[in-house]
Amino acid sequence: MxxxxxxxxxxxxxxxxxxxxxxxxxxxxxxxxxxxxxxxxxxxxxxxxxxxxxxxxxxxxxxxxxxxxxxxxxxxxxxxxxxxxxxxxxxxxxxxxxxxxxxxxxxxxxxxxxxxxxxxxxxxxxxxxxxxxxxxxxxxxxxxxxxxxxxxxxxxxxxxxxxxxxxxxxxxxxxDSTVTAALGDVVLLSPPPSGVLSLCTKEGGVMIVPLSSDRYRVVVISPYRTQMPKDVPVTEKELRADLLRICGTDFGLTDPSWMSRFGNAAxxxxxxxxxxxxxxxxxxxxxxxxxxxxxxxxxxxxxxxxxxxxxxxxxxxxxxxxxxxxxxxxxxxxxxxxxxxxxxxxxxxxxxxxxxxxxxxxxxxxxxxxxxxxxxxxALDVRYEADRTMPPNRLNGARLPDMKLILSDGNSERLYSFLQNGTFVLLSLRQEADDHIEVKGLRTVTASLAEPNEKLRDVHTILIRPDGHVAWAVDASAPDCSEVIQKGISRWFSVTSRV
Missing domain, CATH: 3.50.50.60 (FAD/NAD(P)-binding domain)
Incomplete structure (x- = not known):
């Protein structure tokens, strides 16, 4: 068919x-x-x-x-x-x-x-x-x-x-993997006081995090088992022994629902x-x-x-x-x-x-x-290479955090609310900006910042991608600001034939 x-x-x-x-x-x-x-x-x-x-x-x-x-x-x-x-x-x-x-x-x-x-x-x-x-x-x-x-x-x-x-x-x-570790999703009858534990000693490393009211993820890296093949099953006895050796207690480990071994292949x-x-x-x-x-x-x-x-x-x-x-x-x-x-x-x-x-x-x-x-x-520091056809700007390629905006009608909205349908957003931070730009897949928003933001202090307009990264930003002091903005829009919305 x-x-x-x-x-x-x-x-x-x-x-x-x-x-x-x-x-x-x-x-x-x-x-x-x-x-x-x-x-x-x-x-x-x-x-x-x-x-x-x-x-x-x-x-x-x-x-x-x-x-x-x-x-x-x-x-x-x-x-x-x-x-x-x-x-x-x-x-x-x-x-x-x-x-x-x-x-x-x-x-x-x-x-x-x-x-x-x-x-x-x-x-x-x-x-x-x-x-x-x-x-x-x-x-x-x-x-x-x-x-x-x-x-x-x-x-x-x-x-x-x-x-x-x-x-x-x-x-x-x-x-390929050179080190393996073990994990188990288990019940701990006597869990760590905070429910969370991270410990590393000469006897090995342990991490414990809660999964539910009574079940925990236990991860163990044992210096005595780092070469254990991944296909060798993890046992409840192994986890108990490793916890006892590293932590001095097995926390009452029982009732494993899933156990696995993993490695460091990259x-x-x-x-x-x-x-x-x-x-x-x-x-x-x-x-x-x-x-x-x-x-x-x-x-x-x-x-x-x-x-x-x-x-x-x-x-x-x-x-x-x-x-x-x-x-x-x-x-x-x-x-x-x-x-x-x-x-x-x-x-x-x-x-x-x-x-x-x-x-x-x-x-x-x-x-x-x-x-x-x-x-x-x-991953908040991930930024993409800036659009080299546009004037350099400290925001180009960076993610834009959510922020409160005051719209031209006096109402307030969060920036991310304009990205909910996956379109580009052209954010103009100057009231004299042209808010009549009409491009399919582009939403134009004219607003001011509810709170001062040093990174946006001189910014005139920002083109925000559907994934929240800045395609480009243009400062108010840029020569021929309006022409540069139009050029930037054309750059990202060049209409091609359907593929």
């Missing part, structure tokens, strides 16, 4: 459903092909970081996630004693949200379906090929029938062993695009799960790619836009891999390693150092 969609996503995890939501919101006919008939009950990832929470807030769905999770105002770097302080970061979401991946996935799948995404569960992608004009995806449905979908684009969000990446012959260079796809085929999430990059960054970076991939694919499909994308996905997200994941490698190297239980950890923990106590590292872990 031949089927037609404008976009096909292979992989129905959080990244795939986030991307599907972005495309469906833009009116793109989208389907998701997922191998599993039902979502897995256990969760690899547990946290959503500030930048990811901002993205959810931009789409007006943040509260759905917050209502099912727990806010934690700190993060960690390599399980060091000094915590990362998110509470002082320049964001409307100065915290980590503790939320099991299974719940994140369910919320995103429900959202994608509500917007019109069709989901094929229990379906296996057999072949994904493109001919320059379209992509053909052959898959086996849950009833055993073989179906073919023709689409304009296909995205592999199908994990580290990505079928899409392999069939597109995209290289996945990197390093790989990144050489390119994120091959013609009409794209990669996102673990299909594009894998790493040691230090700091809980993997899921977050994948969701940020989806947010970057979604509006670009939609613009290309609708015929409003300039010719260079799709290539910018690789240009922007590949460096972001490179930074992630460097960061997690540094954290892995700091997990050293020798005397010299413990001394180094102590010194790094002392450095994190300096506010500027803490803020710098927190900005990296939270």
């Amino acid at each position: 031949m089927m037609k969609y404008e976009a096909v996503i292979i992989g129905g995890g959080p990244v795939g459903f986030m991307l599907a939501s972005e495309l469906a919101m833009a009116g793109v006919g989208t389907c998701v092909i997922e191998r599993l008939e039902k979502p897995v009950p256990h969760s690899k990832a547990l946290t959503l970081h500030p930048r990811t929470l901002e993205l959810l807030e931009m789409r007006g769905i943040l509260e759905r996630f917050v209502s099912k999770g727990s806010k934690i105002p700190t993060g960690h770097f390599s399980m060091l004693d000094t915590r990362l302080d998110f509470s002082g970061l320049d964001t409307s979401c100065p915290y980590t949200l503790l939320l099991p991946q299974s719940k994140t996935e369910k919320l995103l799948e429900d959202h994608a379906r509500s917007l019109g995404t069709e989901v094929f569960r229990g379906a296996e992608a057999l072949a994904v090929t493109e001919n320059g004009e379209a992509v053909q995806t052959i898959f086996k449905d849950r009833d055993g029938s073989v179906r073919t979908i023709t689409s304009k684009f296909a995205v592999g969000a199908d994990g580290a062993g990505s079928t899409v990446r392999k069939q597109a012959k995209i290289e996945f260079p990197g390093t 790989r990144q796809a050489k390119r994120y695009r091959d013609g009409r085929i794209f990669l996102a999430g673990d299909a594009a990059h894998i790493h040691f799960p230090a700091g809980g960054q993997g899921l977050n970076v994948g969701l940020q991939d989806a947010m970057n790619l979604g509006w670009k694919l939609a613009a290309a499909i609708k015929g409003s994308a300039p010719s260079w836009l799709l290539d910018s996905y690789h240009d922007e997200r590949h460096p972001a994941a490179e930074g992630l891999l460097r960061n997690t490698e540094a954290q892995t190297n700091l997990i050293d239980f020798t005397q010299a390693g413990l001394h180094l950890r102590s010194m790094m923990s002392e450095l994190l106590a300096f506010p500027d150092v803490n803020r710098y590292v927190a900005g990296q872990i939270s």
Whole structure:
């Protein structure tokens, strides 16, 4: 049976459903092909970081996630004693949200379906090929029938062993695991007093975080088991013994619902695009799960790619836009891999390693150092290369935090409320600005700031992308300000034929 969609996503995890939501919101006919008939009950990832929470807030769905999770105002770097302080970061979401991946996935799948995404569960992608004009995806449905979908684009969000990446012959260079660790989702009859524990001694490292009222995630890195093959099952006895040795107690560990072993393999796809085929999430990059960054970076991939694919499909994308996905997200994941490698190297239980950890923990106590590292872990410091066709500006390529605006009619609104439908926003901070610019996919807002902001002090107009990054900003002092603004709009809204 031949089927037609404008976009096909292979992989129905959080990244795939986030991307599907972005495309469906833009009116793109989208389907998701997922191998599993039902979502897995256990969760690899547990946290959503500030930048990811901002993205959810931009789409007006943040509260759905917050209502099912727990806010934690700190993060960690390599399980060091000094915590990362998110509470002082320049964001409307100065915290980590503790939320099991299974719940994140369910919320995103429900959202994608509500917007019109069709989901094929229990379906296996057999072949994904493109001919320059379209992509053909052959898959086996849950009833055993073989179906073919023709689409304009296909995205592999199908994990580290990505079928899409392999069939597109995209290289996945990197390093194999040299260290393994164990985790278990368990009941603790005598949990740590605060429910949270991070400890590293010569006997090993332990991290404990609550999953529910009685269940906890226990992660153990034992110097005696770092070479244990990943396929060797973790046992309850092993976790108890390691906790007792490292912490002096096993916290009454019992009733494991899921146990797993993981390693520090680190790989990144050489390119994120091959013609009409794209990669996102673990299909594009894998790493040691230090700091809980993997899921977050994948969701940020989806947010970057979604509006670009939609613009290309609708015929409003300039010719260079799709290539910018690789240009922007590949460096972001490179930074992630460097960061997690540094954290892995700091997990050293020798005397010299413990001394180094102590010194790094002392450095994190300096506010500027803490803020710098927190900005990296939270992804709030990610910025993209500035548009070189526009005059230089300190805001170009950076994310724009949410802020309160006073509109020309005297009413107030939050900036992110204007991004809920995924369009560009042209924010004019001068009352004399031309608010009659009419471009499809562009919302013009004339406003003033409710509170002083030094970064925006001389700014006349900002073009804000659907993902909340600044396409360009023009200062009021810029020569030929109006002409420069018109040029910038034309640059980002060059109408092309539908692809």
